[in-house]
Amino acid sequence: MTQNVLILPGDGIGPEIVTEAVKVLETAKQKFNLNIELDNALVGGAAYDEFGTPLPEVTMQKAEKADAILLGAVGGPKWDELDDRELRPEKGLLGLRSGLELFGNLRPAILYPQLADASSLKPEVVSGLDILIVRELTGGIYFGQPRGIRELENGERQGYNTYVYSESEIRRIAKVAFESAQKRGKKLCSVDKANVLEVTVLWREIMNEVAKDYPDVELSHMYVDNAAMQLVRAPKQFDVMVTGNMFGDILSDAAAMLTGSIGMLPSASLDKNNKGMYEPCHGSAPDIAGQGIANPLATILSAAMMLRYSLNESAAADAIEQAVSNVLDQGLRTADIYSDGMKKVSTAEMGEAVVAALANA
Ligand code: NAI
Ligand code: MG
Numbered sequence: 615m616t617q618n619v620l621i622l623p624g625d626g627i628g629p630e631i632v633t634e635a636v637k638v639l640e641t642a643k644q645k646f647n648l649n650i651e652l653d654n655a656l657v658g659g660a661a662y663d664e665f666g667t668p669l670p671e672v673t674m675q676k677a678e679k680a681d682a683i684l685l686g687a688v689g690g691p692k693w694d695e696l697d698d699r700e701l702r703p704e705k706g707l708l709g710l711r712s713g714l715e716l717f718g719n720l721r722p723a724i725l726y727p728q729l730a731d732a733s734s735l736k737p738e739v740v741s742g743l744d745i746l747i748v749r750e751l752t753g754g755i756y757f758g759q760p761r762g763i764r765e766l767e768n769g770e771r772q773g774y775n776t777y778v779y780s781e782s783e784i785r786r787i788a789k790v791a792f793e794s795a796q797k798r799g800k801k802l803c804s805v806d807k808a809n810v811l812e813v814t815v816l817w818r819e820i821m822n823e824v825a826k827d828y829p830d831v832e833l834s835h836m837y838v839d840n841a842a843m844q845l846v847r848a849p850k851q852f853d854v855m856v857t858g859n860m861f862g863d864i865l866s867d868a869a870a871m872l873t874g875s876i877g878m879l880p881s882a883s884l885d886k887n888n889k890g891m892y893e894p895c896h897g898s899a900p901d902i903a904g905q906g907i908a909n910p911l912a913t914i915l916s917a918a919m920m921l922r923y924s925l926n927e928s929a930a931a932d933a934i935e936q937a938v939s940n941v942l943d944q945g946l947r948t949a950d951i952y953s954d955g956m957k958k959v960s961t962a963e964m965g966e967a968v969v970a971a972l973a974n975a
Contacts, residue, residue: 626900637965658704659689735846792825801853803835805838889924914938
């Protein structure tokens with residue numbers, strides 16, 4: 615059966631880096647005889663310019679039909695002036711996430727040994743780091759009701775939010791996390807604050823319950839404050855971490871920065887059927903857009919994740935990741951990961967090098 619992939623280049627460096635990822639996908643398609651078809655649509659500022667909205671109906675329809683989506687990035691100063699917040703490029707992205715119920719956010723933090731000196735931590739602490747943070751993306755305190763700022767009887771104002779997770783929400787993110795752990799090192803650490811927050815007492819209970827369906831995965835629990843400490847002290851102790859929306863927001867950004875190279879980090883957001891949207895962790899980098907110097911590897915690695923998690927083509931995913939490692943071995947570096955003695959390459963040269971490494975593998 616043909617699997618449909620929707621390509622959403624977006625804004626800024628989006629189209630440049632997505633072009634390279636598409637070349638890599640086409641190469642993987644040939645080499646592994648993949649039955650995938652690529653289609654294109656506009657989102658973000660590019661869609662606003664053309665249709666007057668960041669998420670046109672035609673894009674949403676294609677996204678609903680697709681088995682997976684590869685997105686560049688959206689946004690830029692050109693659209694920051696828009697008074698109506700609903701028309702801003704980010705709304706295109708949020709609309710896709712909520713419209714498609716992409717609740718399972720996978721954020722790997724991988725530090726290729728070739729780039730160990732990009733990290734602010736000592737090489738021996740981070741070299742070879744390969745962890746995956748699974749963040750619940752559509753629930754928790756970011757979405758809980760009621761919320762707002764109210765006036766108390768004494769005239770003082772009070773801000774409030776509600777931290778809620780239902781059993782079914784916890785169960786479905788647990789499933790994503792256990793399945794991800796099964797595809798990797800089979801260790802899962804669930805992060806909560808069960809000593810203080812009842813929500814996470816339930817969270818912990820459900821995690822233990824779901825664990826029974828995954829006897830090959832070793833489950834542990836950690837309080838979020840300790841997890842933050844452990845991430846910077848000895849990050850390599852982790853394989854997969856799973857946590858709620860807010861803790862995951864913070865921990866995944868911290869974990870990403872352990873690697874020091876924002877141009878290298880892919881991400882996935884999955885629904886309950888493992889349909890997903892895949893995108894680099896970085897934004898549209900307007901400061902370097904149009905110069906042909908952006909690092910396409912985060913987007914290429916996102917395409918690899920897409921093959922693994924949504925399209926069930928693990929061999930092709932492995933081969934792309936291996937090809938990326940191979941070009942780093944060759945000393946090829948875009949400006950953001952450049953260091954002395956290496957060979958500085960453009961966006962397109964980096965893409966072509968991955969294509970060549972993949973084709974010759
Ligand atoms: P950014 O991630 O776009 O850029 C931060 C810095 O990293 C910049 O100096 C940029 O040049 C550099 N950088 C980012 N990606 C790079 C790559 N692939 N290769 C080399 N260097 C790279 O974040 P910033 O500047 O805060 O936001 C810029 C725009 O992107 C804003 O409009 C923001 O709203 C949007 N944005 C979009 C996201 C998305 O589409 N998922 C996520 C984050 C920001
Ligand atoms: Mg964040």
